[in-house]
Structure formats: C-alpha cells, structure tokens
Amino acid sequence: MKNEQQKHIRVLADQVINKIAAGEVVENPASVIKELVENALDARASTIDIEITAGGKRLIAVSDNGLGMDRNDALLSIERHATSKIRDVEDIERIGTLGFRGEALAAISSVSRFALRTRRASDLAGTELLMAGGKMQEVREAGCPPGTTVEVRNLFFNVPARRKFLRSEQTECARVRQVFMMYALANPAVGMRLKIDGRTLHNLPANAAGKDRLLELFRSIPKDALRPVAYTSPDIKVSGFAALPSLSRSDRSEQCIFINCRPAWAPVLSGAISEGYHSLLPRNRHPVLFLFIGIAPELVDVNVHPAKKEVRFHSPGAVRAAVAQAIRTALQNTAARSIFAPNPPGGDLQMPPPRSGSAAPTGLFTYGGSAFKKRPAPASDAAPLLPGAAGTAAAPAANAGKPWNWCRVIGQIGNLYVVLETEDGLVLMDQHAAHERVLFEKYTAAISGRAVESQALLAAETVVLTPADALNLRKSLAALKQAGFGIHEFGQDTFLVDALPACLGDISAGRLVAEIAPALAEGAGSVELIMEQIAKAACHAAVKARARLTESEIGRLITDLEKAEMPYTCPHGRPVIIHFSFQDLARKFGRSAPRAESGANARG
Ligand code: ADP
Ligand code: MG
Numbered sequence: 104m105k106n107e108q109q110k111h112i113r114v115l116a117d118q119v120i121n122k123i124a125a126g127e128v129v130e131n132p133a134s135v136i137k138e139l140v141e142n143a144l145d146a147r148a149s150t151i152d153i154e155i156t157a158g159g160k161r162l163i164a165v166s167d168n169g170l171g172m173d174r175n176d177a178l179l180s181i182e183r184h185a186t187s188k189i190r191d192v193e194d195i196e197r198i199g200t201l202g203f204r205g206e207a208l209a210a211i212s213s214v215s216r217f218a219l220r221t222r223r224a225s226d227l228a229g230t231e232l233l234m235a236g237g238k239m240q241e242v243r244e245a246g247c248p249p250g251t252t253v254e255v256r257n258l259f260f261n262v263p264a265r266r267k268f269l270r271s272e273q274t275e276c277a278r279v280r281q282v283f284m285m286y287a288l289a290n291p292a293v294g295m296r297l298k299i300d301g302r303t304l305h306n307l308p309a310n311a312a313g314k315d316r317l318l319e320l321f322r323s324i325p326k327d328a329l330r331p332v333a334y335t336s337p338d339i340k341v342s343g344f345a346a347l348p349s350l351s352r353s354d355r356s357e358q359c360i361f362i363n364c365r366p367a368w369a370p371v372l373s374g375a376i377s378e379g380y381h382s383l384l385p386r387n388r389h390p391v392l393f394l395f396i397g398i399a400p401e402l403v404d405v406n407v408h409p410a411k412k413e414v415r416f417h418s419p420g421a422v423r424a425a426v427a428q429a430i431r432t433a434l435q436n437t438a439a440r441s442i443f444a445p446n447p448p449g450g451d452l453q454m455p456p457p458r459s460g461s462a463a464p465t466g467l468f469t470y471g472g473s474a475f476k477k478r479p480a481p482a483s484d485a486a487p488l489l490p491g492a493a494g495t496a497a498a499p500a501a502n503a504g505k506p507w508n509w510c511r512v513i514g515q516i517g518n519l520y521v522v523l524e525t526e527d528g529l530v531l532m533d534q535h536a537a538h539e540r541v542l543f544e545k546y547t548a549a550i551s552g553r554a555v556e557s558q559a560l561l562a563a564e565t566v567v568l569t570p571a572d573a574l575n576l577r578k579s580l581a582a583l584k585q586a587g588f589g590i591h592e593f594g595q596d597t598f599l600v601d602a603l604p605a606c607l608g609d610i611s612a613g614r615l616v617a618e619i620a621p622a623l624a625e626g627a628g629s630v631e632l633i634m635e636q637i638a639k640a641a642c643h644a645a646v647k648a649r650a651r652l653t654e655s656e657i658g659r660l661i662t663d664l665e666k667a668e669m670p671y672t673c674p675h676g677r678p679v680i681i682h683f684s685f686q687d688l689a690r691k692f693g694r695s696a697p698r699a700e701s702g703a704n705a706r707g
Contacts, residue, residue: 118237121183121213122262128210131269132159132258133278135211139253140286141201142208143167145188146251149309150294157300158272159279160258168250171223174230178242181219181232183209199400201365208253213237214265216256224249236261280304284320285366288359288393291316317344317393321357324350324391332394334429339398339422341429346391348383348434348672357391362403362414364395371419372426379430381635382543383669385676396426435668506530506670506680510661518651521660528684534652534660536673539642541663543674545606546638555587558605564613567597572620579623586637590616615640639674 115123129135136153143151146169154164172180179185186205188194194203211217212234222229222245231245259266269275276299287295287307294309307316318326329344343361358376360368380390404415416422507525515521515534523530549555568576573596576583583590589602600612622636652660664670664679673679689695 117183118213121209121237124183124206125210125214125262126265128206129214129258131278132163132275133282135159135163135215135255135258136165136279137282137286138202138207138211139163139165139255140282142253143169143251144286144290144293145200145202146170148250148293150296152296152298153279153283154298155276155279155300158269158275160266160269160272160275161256163255163258164252166250166252168248171226171250172221172230173223173226174242177219177221177230177232181208181212181217181234185209199363203406211253211255214260214262215258216260218254218256219251220245220247221251222247222249285359285361287320288317289361289364289366289395314344324357328391329393330433332429332433334425334432336425338402339396339425341394341396341426343392343394345379345394345430345433348380348390348676349678350391351384351388351676352391353388355389358389359393361395362405363397363400365405365414367405367412367414369414369416369419369422371416371423375423375426376430378423378427380434382639382674383434383672383676388676392430394426394429396422398422505665506682507665512654512657512661515652515657521652521657523661525682528682528686528688530683531681532661532664533673533677533679534650534657536677536679537660537664537670539673539675540667540670540679541660542606542642543638544667544669546604546642547635549587549604549606555585556605557587557589557602559589559602560600560612563599563601564611565593565597565599566613566616568617568620570596571624572596572617573598575623576616576620583619583637588616588637635674642674 128138132155136155136159140151140153143165146167148167148169150168152164152166154162156162176187182205184205186203188200188203188205208219212219213236216236217232217234219232220229228244229247231241231243231247232239233241259269279299280297283295283297283305287293287305291311291313292309295305295307296303297305305320307319311319314326314329314331317329318324324346328346328350330347332341332343332345334341346357359366360372362369376390376392384390398416402417404417407413407415507523507530510523510525510530513522513524519534521532521534521537523532546555576590576598577592580590580592587602587604587606589600591599591601593599598616600616603610603612603615619637619640622640671679
C-alpha cells in the first residue's frame, strides 16, 4: 500500500501547499505580527494597533490606517504568490518594500481562523473576508474605516503538531514584544500601540524623534550612555546609536540592527561590531547597539531566508569596514568622561568654568592639555590654574576625547591608584590599566604603521609550548615577525626568541611568547586580530601591577593617557579611571546643586 502511494506523483492542492509553506513563514504569533506589521508599513500606515490575547494563541489583531484594498485585491491578497509589490524578475534585485514574496496572508490564513477587513479611503464600502484553515467562508461588504484590519484566531488550530510547539503564553508574549520593539524602533514616524490581554503596554506617538522612541522602548538605558552614529559613504550609510562600553551586556539582546529599515542580520556584522568596539569591551560582553544600515537595494540580497531575517551583502568587506568605522567614530567623538559619571553632561556638554582665586588647588602638580606642566605649590592667588585654552567655552569640544582639561595630582594610594583632582571632580586612575592602555596604543600604532622597531635580546630565550599553542604560534610566525618579534622554531614545540618589539622595553620574552600563543588562536585569519592579541598580551607582560611611582612617572603616565585615543578603558576592557563629579560628591554629602551655583557665580 505504502509503496503504491509513493509511485504516483501528484501535484498538491493549494491548501496543502499553503499549509506546508506556512511552516516557513509562520512560526509563532510573533512571526504573524511581523508579517502583518510589515504589510501595514508597506501600505504606508501612519498608525498601527496591535492586540494579542493568550500570548497570541487565542487572538492576534493588527489594524492600520494605510492604503487598504478594494474587493478584488482583498480576494487576491490571500492567494499564494499574489503580491502588489513586485512584478518581474528584475524587481527581485531591488527590493524596496518589506514584503514581496506574496506568501504571508496565504500562509497565515491557511493555519488559523482568519478575518480581513479593508477599505480604501476612496471607496464607500469596505470588504470583509472570513476564512478557516485556508477555506473561504464568507466574503461580504462591510462598513469599516479606511485601512486594513487582520484578525488571526486560534493559530494552528488545524495543525496540532505545530500548535504543540508553541511555548507558554509568557514566552510567546515576550517574542511578540521583541518584534514590536524592533518595528517601533525602525519606524518612529508611525504611531504604534501594543495591547496584551486588554492592557495597553505601549502607546507610542507618531512622528517621534528616533532617540525619544528608543528611550521610551528601552527604559533601562540612560540617555547619556548613547552616542549618535553617523557615517556616510557613496554606497552605504550607517546611523543610529552606540552605547558606551560601560553599558555592555552578556548577550546580544540589546543589539538591534536594521538593514534598509528591516530588522536583519548578516554574519559579517558580528565581526564589524567587535572591530568597532575593539579593545573597549572585555571578552564575552556585547555592546548595546542600535544601527540602521542603509545600502542601495541592488547591493544586498534579502531573498535568502523566507522570513528575511538574514541578508547577504554583495561586498561584505565594505560593509564590515563601514560599520566598524561608524562605531569607532561614534565612540571617539564623545566627551566620554560620562562613562563613569552617573549623571553627567547630557544637554550641557560644557564644562563648569575652572575655579580660581581662593579656591585654587594648591597641591603637588597640575597637568593640562598635552603640555605637561609641573606647577610648584603654592599656586599664586588669581593666576589661572590651567594652561592653554582649557576651561573656556570652546575647550570642551576641542578636547572632547580627553579625560580632563587639567588635573592636579593628589598622590598615589596602595601602590595601585593615582588620585587626581580635575576641573569637574575627583578621579581615581588605575595606574596598571592606564599603563596598559598607553602601551597598547603605542604598540598598535607602531604595528599599523608597519614600523615596529625590533630589538635583539642580549641572551636568546627558549620557550616550550603545548602542541596546540605551538601550532598557533607556528601559523602566526610571519605576522609576529612583522610585529617585531624574532622567533624561530627549535624543534618539538620549542621556540627560540631572540628579538622583541623595542617599544615593549624590559620584559621576559619567554613569558610574553607563552602568553601570546593561546591568544593567537582567536585571531586566526585576520592579521589585525592577531596584532590585537599580540598587543594585549604584550601589555599584560610589560606592566608590573604594584609599584611605587615617582612624581615624574606619574606625570609621564598622565600626559601619555591624555593623548590616548581611548583613555577610558584598558585593552582588556577594564576601566582606567573612575570619576566622581562635584555633583556626585555634593549629592553624597547632601549638599544642593553646588555646581549650578558656582557656575552661575562664575558666569555672573
Ligand atoms: P507580500 O507582502 O509579500 O506582498 P502578503 O501575503 O503579505 O505578501 O500580502 C499580499 C498583498 O496583499 C500585498 O502585496 C498587498 O498588496 C496586500 N496587502 C496585505 N496587507 C495589506 C495591508 N495591511 N494594507 C494594504 N494592502 C495589504
Ligand atoms: Mg507581506
């Protein structure tokens, strides 16, 4: 019997085909909402209302005030491969709408009890379709507002196997909310409402600014932790917001990436993001990131995945470079001092004016700008404490990347931390982390300039590695040579080190190479990543944690750090400085708004 059945080929009925296809497009209530919201957006709706009950298992309803359909189109819309969005093969090469496959309504209506009500603004009456499990039950004229409402009840009622795969109401709700947030984020111009079991969870006004919409959706993100991203080249535009490294997460749940306004992902992006944040985050931490990548439709293929979650770029390398650069620029162009200040600048990026006169600090030394100046105590009466333009209104912008305009060394504590007074508070600097950051940047700058000076060792050292590490090292010998290392195979997983990059100074070559070897595996394939691993390990080996620093060593460290590109974290992502603003101190001491007061005095 079974064999007999297999011998005969039959073309499947449409209903069966739709049900099979539904497996790809309709996974759960969230995927239904995704398709319906995309349709509403393609129909140019300016408000979209979404309602679910019982996690979407009982009801999913999406209403829009978009273009609507006439009766014929409504009847066609639920046919498979019926779409108004593309006409011919060429159109597939440049998709400008969210939908184009003409599958969603056919698929959804084949696995639910389905109602569609729709009217064009120019028509007197609307149309209502009622279907069950893909069978049309009723088509009638209906009074309804312009736009379209789709109601999906009892999803998968006729596919028990799929219904069993739906998760708990809570889980399905969470997925729905996630989808809602993504589309709401990508479409701030559209008013969007989400109602769950009769309760309004979000009611987002139309025409919102992107950042306002974002902060309303992600209430846990402090507004001054976000840096605007704005990168444009002839082929690609990257915009959105990148959060400061201090806001990192253990997963990617707060990374929202949109490609031509479609929530989407491409494998090349993870590399681009780590490159953008490189050396700012500890391993296994993920940045909070909202990125909109705009690219000519013909340079991206969205027709890779039925739900269009993954796309392919025609030149992934260019996208990678653009995204990494966009992130890096966003993070650099910041008064990044706010990393450690809980309530800093926000609107007022201007620094409070320096205090002078009797309030002038009279400590050991002050350093300002990149010109390291030693200032003997006591400070003379009204003499300005800071050199150069620091403290004037223009200074903050000019010095945006610097941790301070001037600082005064109070001293060193625990042989670990340097204590500083700066123009707007107190700073604790981890000398080890600072030293690592400085070395790291010196070293990477040298490598990228291909000008690593190599220094021969007085006595060559041998290192014995594990077989795995030896393999890593062997594969990277050329890169290591370029980076200033003299390393030679000595047989049986043993290596001879006879030269090191000169900028590393006096460190144990054996220890350094042993430390680098395991890290090299991570950089496999990319010279830059190999370099980064070398640099990180080199810093580690080069810096001694606990040491009494002399005055001049402290001064050197401070001026070097001021010049660093990313002075706020060490290459392994730990903070270099912790900042307590005068505001923070005032709050802790129960004083009221002392900065505003002193600022007002100084201005008035
Ligand atoms: P696709 O979106 O890929 O074209 P769908 O099955 O989602 O396929 O929709 C089929 C067609 O129905 C669309 O091309 C569009 O013309 C019409 N349509 C669907 N939803 C709406 C809506 N909310 N407003 C207006 N037209 C719609
Ligand atoms: Mg669609």
